[in-house]
């Protein structure tokens with residue numbers, strides 16, 4: 658049976674961020690994820706998790722200057738020091754939140770740089786970060802993101818992510834397989850799950866309806882079928898990770914809007 662985590666950056670937009678923990682627990686979630694914890698004290702977040710019986714399953718490393726459009730630093734030549742400091746900061750939060758996974762966003766390919774230099778920077782950065790994370794027993798996630806949502810993002814495809822992981826050569830670097838992005842870029846989602854999940858290199862799933870990124874029961878992907886595929890493959894290979902619900906509720910910020918849209922979860926709760 659898949660385990661679902663509420664993405665608190667996207668779900669419950671009708672509530673203040675810190676109030677979303679309680680709402681997720683009330684709706685039956687046992688795990689949560691979010692993008693960035695850095696505006697909140699780690700002990701405040703840890704207290705919310707504890708008070709609501711929740712497990713932190715994932716958050717993102719610092720992405721650079723998000724307000725100026727940066728989407729990660731991993732592939733950016735010349736920003737290595739900042740990248741490494743960001744990983745140290747993320748690992749401190751991971752320790753405080755007892756979180757086993759950090760998503761390391763790749764970044765936008767800088768204009769005018771050689772593809773070989775960008776790839777080399779990415780591989781070297783991930784290798785160094787993976788060594789730091791391994792000391793703490795933390796896995797690093799890399800996520801292919803569709804270029805319509807983030808034009809110019811370094812990593813778009815599942816096969817590229819798996820090739821990069823082979824090159825990085827660290828056992829704690831894994832793919833965050835976001836089925837929303839995967840469908841937009843590549844399709845053939847069930848076959849890709851069956852191909853990649855048994856490799857042991859998929860650390861986390863995320864879901865949303867395609868194309869609007871609303872609830873998973875709206876759109877072109879048949880999620881009940883895909884959940885059965887994940888269940889089936891997991892039973893064979895022993896995968897026991899989480900599926901992050903990373904979608905924008907169709908009812909937006911209307912009071913109760915997220916909860917009202919969770920009908921799709923009932924058979925899986």
Ligand SMILES: O=C(O)C(=O)[C@H](O)CO
Pocket residue numbers: 692717760800802835838863903
């Ligand atoms: O956009 C996504 O799918 C993510 O998972 C990132 O963490 C945020 O860009």
Ligand SMILES: [Mg+2]
Pocket residue numbers: 800835863903
């Ligand atoms: Mg995602």
